[in-house]
Amino acid sequence: MKILVCIKQVPDTEALLRITADEITISEAGVKFILNPYDEYALEEALRIREANPGSLVRAVTLGPARCAEALRTAAAMGADEVLHLRAEEPTLDGLAAARALNRAAAEFSPDLILLGKESIDDGNMQVGPMLAELLGLPCLTVVTRLTLAGANLTAECERDEGTALFEAGLPAVVTCQKGLNEPRYPSIRGKMAAMKMAIPEEPAALEAGRIRIARLIPPPARAGGRNVGEGAAAVPELIRLLHTEARVI
Amino acid sequence: MPMVLAVAEAGEKGLRKVSYEVTAQARLLADAMGGEVTALAITGAGGCAEAGALGAYGADRVLIAADQTLAVFQGDHYAQVVKAAIGQTGAGVVLFPATSAGRELAPRVAAALDGALASDCIAISWQEGGLTAQKPLYAGKVVAKVVLAGDLQMASLRPNVFTAGLCRPGATAPVEPLALPPLAGRSLLKEVRRSDSGRLDVSEADVILCGGRGMRAPENFALLEEIAALLGGAVGATRAVVDAGWRPHSEQVGQTGKVVSPSLYIMCGASGSIQHWAGMSGSRCIVAVNKDPNAPIMGRADYSITGDLFEILPLLKEEIARLRG
Numbered sequence: 001m002k003i004l005v006c007i008k009q010v011p012d013t014e015a016l017l018r019i020t021a022d023e024i025t026i027s028e029a030g031v032k033f034i035l036n037p038y039d040e041y042a043l044e045e046a047l048r049i050r051e052a053n054p055g056s057l058v059r060a061v062t063l064g065p066a067r068c069a070e071a072l073r074t075a076a077a078m079g080a081d082e083v084l085h086l087r088a089e090e091p092t093l094d095g096l097a098a099a100r101a102l103n104r105a106a107a108e109f110s111p112d113l114i115l116l117g118k119e120s121i122d123d124g125n126m127q128v129g130p131m132l133a134e135l136l137g138l139p140c141l142t143v144v145t146r147l148t149l150a151g152a153n154l155t156a157e158c159e160r161d162e163g164t165a166l167f168e169a170g171l172p173a174v175v176t177c178q179k180g181l182n183e184p185r186y187p188s189i190r191g192k193m194a195a196m197k198m199a200i201p202e203e204p205a206a207l208e209a210g211r212i213r214i215a216r217l218i219p220p221p222a223r224a225g226g227r228n229v230g231e232g233a234a235a236v237p238e239l240i241r242l243l244h245t246e247a248r249v250i
Numbered sequence: 251m252p253m254v255l256a257v258a259e260a261g262e263k264g265l266r267k268v269s270y271e272v273t274a275q276a277r278l279l280a281d282a283m284g285g286e287v288t289a290l291a292i293t294g295a296g297g298c299a300e301a302g303a304l305g306a307y308g309a310d311r312v313l314i315a316a317d318q319t320l321a322v323f324q325g326d327h328y329a330q331v332v333k334a335a336i337g338q339t340g341a342g343v344v345l346f347p348a349t350s351a352g353r354e355l356a357p358r359v360a361a362a363l364d365g366a367l368a369s370d371c372i373a374i375s376w377q378e379g380g381l382t383a384q385k386p387l388y389a390g391k392v393v394a395k396v397v398l399a400g401d402l403q404m405a406s407l408r409p410n411v412f413t414a415g416l417c418r419p420g421a422t423a424p425v426e427p428l429a430l431p432p433l434a435g436r437s438l439l440k441e442v443r444r445s446d447s448g449r450l451d452v453s454e455a456d457v458i459l460c461g462g463r464g465m466r467a468p469e470n471f472a473l474l475e476e477i478a479a480l481l482g483g484a485v486g487a488t489r490a491v492v493d494a495g496w497r498p499h500s501e502q503v504g505q506t507g508k509v510v511s512p513s514l515y516i517m518c519g520a521s522g523s524i525q526h527w528a529g530m531s532g533s534r535c536i537v538a539v540n541k542d543p544n545a546p547i548m549g550r551a552d553y554s555i556t557g558d559l560f561e562i563l564p565l566l567k568e569e570i571a572r573l574r575g
Contacts, residue, residue, distance in 0.1 A: 011388065013505045013506065013524070013525045013528075014524060014525070015388075016391075016524070017388055017391050017392055019392060026388075026392065037506050038506075093368075093394070093396060094366070095357060095360070095367065095369075096357075096360055096361055096364070096365075096366075096367070099361060121388070121389060121505055121506060122387060122388055123369075123387055124369070124370060124385075124386065124387065124388075124389060124509075125357075125369045125370075126353045126354075126357070126369060126370075127356075127357040127360070127367060127369060128357075129357075130325065130354050130355075130357040130358045130361070131357045131358070131360065131361035132361075133358070134329070134357070134358045134361035134362050135361050137436075138436065139326075139436040139437040140325055140326075140354070140358070140436070140437070141437060142325070142354045143350065143354075145499075155440075159350065159499075159500060160323065160350045160351070160442075161349050161350045161351070161451045161453070161454070162261060162262070162350075162442070162444055162445070162451075163442060163443050163444040163445040164442070164443045164445075165322065165323070165439060165441075165442050165443075166439070166440045166441040166442070166443070167437045167438065167439055167440065168437065168438045168440055169436060169437035169438065173437075178499070179492075179499050179502075179506065180499050211364075211365070211366030211367075211398060211399050211400045211403075212366050212367070212368055212396050212397070212398050212399070213396065213397055213399075214394045214395070214396055215382070215395045215396060215397045216394075216395045217387070217392050217393070217394055217395075218384070218392070218393045218394075218395060219392065219393075220386075220390055220391065220392070220393055220531060220532070223531065223536075223550060223552075224552075225549065225550075226536075226538070226548065226549055226550055226551045226552055226553065226554055227552065227553055227554070228543070228548070228553075228554050228555070228556060229553050229554065229555050230555060230556075231555070231556045231557050232555070232556070232557035232558065232561055232562065233557070233561045233562050233565045235555045235557070235562075236555070236562060236565040236566050236569055237569060239537065239553055239555055239566070240566070240569045240570065240573060242553055243514065243535070243537070243553070244573060247514075247534075247535040247552065247553075249457075249513045249514040249534060249535045250457075250481060250514065250570065250573065
């Protein structure tokens with residue numbers, strides 16, 4: 001069984017982000033980059049499926065500039081058998097451009113299963129998984145919190161606003177992974193050492209021109225400083241008054 | 251004439267509120283373009299009694315796609331319906347609600363029809379012959395103004411951010427059935443387990459009572475639920491609380507949870523990490539209750555009370571109940 005895991009490198013959730021002078025990019029100076037947290041669930045699920053199905057192969061692929069090789073090393077340290085770096089120097093907000101580049105990589109690998117995080121925490125687009133499924137004409141199971149594989153059949157619990165939807169689909173399929181699906185493993189020291197030294201195969205991503213471009217980045221509106229209404233239960237009536245008559249939210 | 255298609259989502263209890271928001275935005279775009287609005291209501295076989303009411307929000311006509319297989323969101327079927335509606339109306343602009351369904355549906359349609367898509371937008375406008383949108387990046391640490399290009403331009407709109415403006419009060423739009431394409435699925439829906447019916451999703455709630463570690467135990471969230479019920483709101487949770495298993499992940503607010511923008515956000519017993527702040531700083535009014543006056547949230551909230559939340563919250567509940575009379 002061949003499993004393709006599409007991963008992305010993103011700024012750490014702790015990072016304070018600064019807009020650069022060009023107003024269309026984020027300054028990367030001093031920003032720590034991490035593997036997108038939702039992609040960790042995708043990788044972990046791939047590794048678990050491989051462990052349950054001896055002879056399986058897990059390939060991690062990423063799209064992005066040179067620094068993204070680090071995300072592939074993390075994937076290898078966790079246990080991915082193979083990695084592939086699709087080099088693209090400029091970030092794209094266009095999920096379809098990214099999905100098409102990944103689609104070409106997928107075609108060459110012909111995976112039985114494609115796993116992705118349900119979204120990346122940088123652009124928060126949630127686009128690439130469903131787009132990839134559509135391009136490949138495959139079943140698409142999104143925001144999955146539980147996945148069971150029996151032979152060539154998948155059962156997935158998909159998180160929805162209204163609750164949980166339970167789907168069945170045959171392989172090959174595309175699955176996007178949500179928190180709760182599993183508990184991602186920490187890479188072993190040995191795995192980390194090996195990953196540090198490994199050569200990362202690279203290919204140009206040949207991203208098509210995006211249909212969407214950033215005209216300007218804007219800092220979120222600043223909030224006026226807060227007001228301490230008082231201490232303890234005694235302050236509650238005043239808070240209620242302020243919420244009712246000043247803020248008019250209750 | 252340019253056509254804007256507004257995709258309206260129906261839930262168990264009829265059209266979701268965000269469907270009116272999407273239709274009202276479609277109207278504003280169509281006015282700027284000199285065009286018309288078609289709303290597409292996708293529902294189960296029973297149809298949707300209030301579909302015509304979308305006219306009051308600016309729909310010139312409503313297409314209704316009613317079929318037993320459309321009662322619950324299934325991406326394959328819904329994408330086929332939207333593609334058919336785009337084909338039948340010739341729409342060049344399509345707006346979706348950025349609900350769990352809309353966020354799977356819009357990318358599928360974009361991939362199938364080579365459309366440009368901006369996801370989870372908080373502002374949209376028609377500028378220089380194209381769609382311009384604002385969408386948060388890094389869970390709202392930055393907002394990107396983006397410009398779309400091409401013959402098919404689409405956006406999904408974050409619920410609860412846009413005003414559902416009644417531009418034609420009392421108006422009813424003509425409702426016609428959409429000629430349905432054959433609906434085929436690559437996956438099989440077996441079952442839908444609804445969370446407590448009546449429970450509002452945090453992303454759609456206008457008031458959120460959010461609890462952190464300071465709530466001390468999962469059973470103490472009952473207090474937040476009671477206050478939320480009084481205000482017609484929902485309970486949210488911090489990552490720490492979700493990781494501890496006290497609350498479901500569907501309630502998590504923040505960079506690895508949901509991004510919300512209610513009118514009122516009451517934060518109880520949580521410090522307000524940068525990740526959490528990213529998810530809720532778009533709230534209109536933020537209240538913090540915390541025993542630590544130096545917690546980051548205390549300086550950033552509009553109103554804060556220092557002290558023991560187990561003394562403060564019961565009184566807050568009482569006072570709200572009294573106000574609501």
